[in-house]
Amino acid sequence: MKTAALDAFTRKTASQVVYQIFPERFAIGGGLSSEAKLAQPAYDIPGVHKRGWDESTLQQPWGNQFYGGDLDGIADKLDYLSDLGVTGVYLTPVFSAPSNHKYDATDFFSIDPMFGGEAALKRLIDALHARGMSLTLDAVLNHVSDQHPWFLAAKAGDSDKRDWFTFNEQGEHQCWQDYGLMPELNLSNPAVRDVLYRQPHSLVQHWLEKGIDNWRFDVAQDVGIPFAQEMAECVGQRFPTAGLLGELNGYSASWFQAGGGFHGMMNYWYRTATLAWLAGEIDAVQMNAAVRDAREGYGLKGLLCSWNMLSSHDTPRLITTVGSEEKARTALVMQMTLPGVPLVYYGEEIGMEGGADPDCRRPMRWNEAEWNQTQRAWVKQLIAIRQANPALQYGEVTVLGDRLPGNALVFLRHTGQPGEAALVVVNQGEQPLRAKLLLPFSHWYDGVPLRDALGNAPELRMQAASVQLDVPAGASAIYQAYEPYQHYLFFKPRNRV
Structure with a gap:
């Protein structure tokens, strides 16, 4: 989608x-x-x-x-x-x-x-x-309170309101998760x-x-x-x-x-x-x-x-x-x-x-x-x-963490528009996460630098649709492109003569 x-x-x-x-x-x-x-x-x-x-x-x-x-x-x-x-x-x-x-x-x-x-x-x-x-x-x-006028009327014999609740043959009412003070509505x-x-x-x-x-x-x-x-x-x-x-x-x-x-x-x-x-x-x-x-x-x-x-x-x-x-x-x-x-x-x-x-x-x-x-x-x-x-x-999510070693959640959020993407890495491992990750996202072209908005990890640079992750143990990173690269249009329309 x-x-x-x-x-x-x-x-x-x-x-x-x-x-x-x-x-x-x-x-x-x-x-x-x-x-x-x-x-x-x-x-x-x-x-x-x-x-x-x-x-x-x-x-x-x-x-x-x-x-x-x-x-x-x-x-x-x-x-x-x-x-x-x-x-x-x-x-x-x-x-x-x-x-x-x-x-x-x-x-x-x-x-x-x-x-x-x-x-x-x-x-x-x-x-x-x-x-x-x-x-x-x-x-x-x-459900309502057992002091609600609807329920009090039902108990008093009001035929219409009695059908608003459920009673068994003994006259006991059905209540929410056995809380007798909360009769369930029918x-x-x-x-x-x-x-x-x-x-x-x-x-x-x-x-x-x-x-x-x-x-x-x-x-x-x-x-x-x-x-x-x-x-x-x-x-x-x-x-x-x-x-x-x-x-x-x-x-x-x-x-x-x-x-x-x-x-x-x-x-x-x-x-x-x-x-x-x-x-x-x-x-x-x-x-x-x-x-x-x-x-x-x-x-x-x-x-x-x-x-x-x-x-x-x-x-x-x-x-x-x-x-x-x-x-x-x-x-x-x-x-x-x-x-x-x-x-x-x-x-x-x-x-x-x-x-x-x-x-x-x-x-x-x-x-x-x-x-x-x-x-x-x-x-x-x-x-x-x-x-x-x-x-x-409101971006789409692409899960990437199962492609990597260690104990990390990794996913890409993206809208399909230039400048609207984020690579999130949550490293719960006891060691730094140092691994190459292939990124299936065409708007981050070769050479685009990605900066961690949290300041926990060093800057990355796109290299042939991949990045070399370096996230410290127990740390998280939210990588985003920044200007002048953030809104670069990868597919530029050619000027026609």
């Missing part, structure tokens, strides 16, 4: 760098302390456990600990995100719900008052759009699909009309491919520029091969391969093959529109998983250069630590004395390199 054939939607989507925020733990608006924010009426409900911003998240009950983060707090920090280089924000659920994570909605059509209500969402949307940034919200279409019921996405006033269409840009859909495997296909068709008719992304903790090829559903997926496939390789659990043969498998299985468009994640609110944080700053920086190089949209989990850029949920949901650290400044500078540099080269945003 030629990159030139990519549509404008795919190019725009693939050009993003998205920052994920768990709203309850990012920032409190208006300069309020946790104590002052948690004294507001929104928190005067049964079951709320109020915590100071610096208190541990490991105290029970996990789902009912509140620190006071809100949407105005996010809006207050947009200059910080702009400086980092991110172009979009993804929020975990913000709809009214009893828990801190809000995956148990009681009302899909209201923003939780703890987060500031709909007025705060409007302020955030306006502030993001003023900076040219997008907003992705998280939709949970599979997605085969047309009335349920109407209120979720089919009608103009539905959940999905309502908030797009209010100004959000994209949706991320939770637990895609529980809603299924036909559901996603119908939803994409309905939504696409009114909102053709809205991105629809699904969460699937695995290899997502079948979803893209079926066609017509989500534009992209949470790319857990890359995360699993990256972390396994850095841990020594797989070798470079498997790592290079994983990139090729993703390209072949997802297709270029599906791969470019998927999110390259290294950690999230559901996983241990990157630095905790890999165990060293050096490996974390290597993982970030891969995240920013492999095909797909980089998804930076809040605090990753400053080296925040955290184990499995809920430890990975610690409040954001805003005291700069606690930041890993080297890590932040590295993330900022990588984003700048990516955003300056179209090949690293």
Whole structure:
């Protein structure tokens, strides 16, 4: 597939760098302390456990600990995100719900008052759009809270609403993964699909009309491919520029091969391969093959529109998983250069630590004395390199590492246009990678010098469609041509007399 054939939607989507925020733990608006924010009426409900911003998240009950983060707090920090280089924000659920994570909605059509209500969402949307940034919200279409009015009506005997859920002969309801507080919706019921996405006033269409840009859909495997296909068709008719992304903790090829559903997926496939390789659990043969498998299985468009994640609110944080700053920086190089949209989990850029949920949901650290400044500078540099080269945003990928000895991931990103290419080498070997590599790319002609944007490796020079690599042990390199060679047209048109 030629990159030139990519549509404008795919190019725009693939050009993003998205920052994920768990709203309850990012920032409190208006300069309020946790104590002052948690004294507001929104928190005067049964079951709320109020915590100071610096208190541990490991105290029970996990789902009912509140620190006071809100949407105005996010809006207050947009200059910080702009400086980092991110172009979009993804929020975990913000709809009214009893828990801190809000995956148990009681009302899909209201923003939780703890987060500031709909007025705060409007302020955030306006502030993001003023900076040219997008907003992705998280939709949970599979289940609701057991306190949702729909479910309460079903339990009370409402015959219509009872068909919105599934009950057995004993009157027990079907719930998500045995969480009794999260009854599953009966997605085969047309009335349920109407209120979720089919009608103009539905959940999905309502908030797009209010100004959000994209949706991320939770637990895609529980809603299924036909559901996603119908939803994409309905939504696409009114909102053709809205991105629809699904969460699937695995290899997502079948979803893209079926066609017509989500534009992209949470790319857990890359995360699993990256972390396994850095841990020594797989070798470079498997790592290079994983990139090729993703390209072949997802297709270029599906791969470019998927999110390259290294950690999230559901996983241990990157630095905790890999165990060293050096490996974390290597993982970030891969995240920013492999095909797909980089998804930076809040605090990753400053080296925040955290184990499995809920430890990975610690409040954001805003005291700069606690930041890993080297890590932040590295993330900022990588984003700048990516955003300056179209090949690293929406270019094709050619895997080359399996042609070389040692323990290295090597791939070429290219759009087919002069000046839009990058050769990425990630050497996890204990020895320098010194080897000749044949480069199947016609726009880097004989004699063109290639410079490592990271400054780790010496300059290369093309020699008869090949380069002599020299990358230090444990180092990464992003080779690019530079002016006056970068935009040299190899095939120059002859002047006709």
